[in-house]
Amino acid sequence: MSGHSKWHNIKLRKGKVDAQRGALFTKLSKEIILAAKNGSPDPAANYRLKMAVDKARANNMPADNIKRAIARASGAGEKEIxxxxxxxxxxxxxxxxxxxxxxxxxxxxxxxxxxxxxxxxxxxxxxxxxxMFASRGIVEVDPGRMDEDALTERALIDGVVDVRASGSAPAGEGAGFEVVTEPQALMAVKDALEAAGITVKSARLVMEATxxxxxxxxxxxxxxxxxxxxxxxxxxxxxxxxxxxxxxxxxxxx
Missing domain, CATH: 3.30.70.980 (YebC, transcriptional regulation domain)
Known part of the structure; x- marks a missing residue:
């Protein structure tokens, strides 16, 4: 995990980003619009849109806002994003x-x-x-009672690059893990982990510094x-x- 990602997680734990909630919804809407514009408006047939919708829901974005963002992707007269x-x-x-x-x-x-x-x-x-960067998929999981070794063994899936602590919570406070994937394998790995009974908290594409x-x-x-x-x-x-x-x-x- 990059130092900046750790910084973001520390701010989250300390409640330093509450004032950004409205701005966050705007950013989430833009991601949904772009994903729907560049693929199917059906999240089941568009993995980027599914990730965007899942992220919006995880951040408590109202369902009506999500529907409007998807509709806006094909709306005539809308400003092009x-x-x-x-x-x-x-x-x-x-x-x-x-x-x-x-x-x-x-x-x-x-x-x-x-x-x-x-x-x-x-x-x-x-x-x-x-x-100096490489594209990677990140699947953040809650391993339950599994330790890192047990999770790593369960995550022996094609396309997995690494398993590591996520740093999203202090040790002893329900810290999770990140399963790092090749970008094209992100959704397949996410689905395989869920099929294995592992709780997936989020899945996203990132650029990681090499x-x-x-x-x-x-x-x-x-x-x-x-x-x-x-x-x-x-x-x-x-x-x-x-x-x-x-x-x-x-x-x-x-």
Missing amino acids: EEIRYEGYGPAGVAVIVEAATDNRNRTASELRFLFSRNEGGLGETGSVGW QTTRPGPGDAEKVLGFLDALEEHEDVQNVYSNAEFDEAQLEALA
Whole structure:
């Protein structure tokens, strides 16, 4: 798990993201719209849409909102939403990938360029940092009474890359595990785990850093503040970085 993912989970545990609930629903709606637009409007026939709907439900998004988002994907007269990926460097040379969903690419590019430059970084060309990341599937599970060894044995499925602690809760407080997959195997692995009686909490595609960097003590707060600012932008869906942090340091900054 990346340092930024740990930071996000620490904020969740400490209730630091409650104020973002409304913005979250907007982001979830955009993901549903994009998924439905690029495939079937039936979640059973569109795994990306199914993941988006499952995520929306997990975040208590009302069913009517979900239905409206799916309908909007084919609605005439609606503003066109497109996916754009931005790459660049932030404070301390940290590599960053930003996935955005926008109805105005010029506005989004301008605002993100400003965020990067204001935080001692800069946007780069496509591919400028992408080579330091790999696409992966993440299936977060609740193993029940199983330990990591037992779960790993149960997860010997084609397409599984790794099994690791998720870090979404402190040790001893119901911490779960992540089953890491090849991207194309995500849904097959999810279905196989559920068929084996394992509770799946979520399934998603991510970009994981293959080369990481550890910001020094004086830079950690700058980097985390920058990543938070990106995540809070209304057009940003996902933020990935290659920064790694010491968990004690993250707790101190939370």
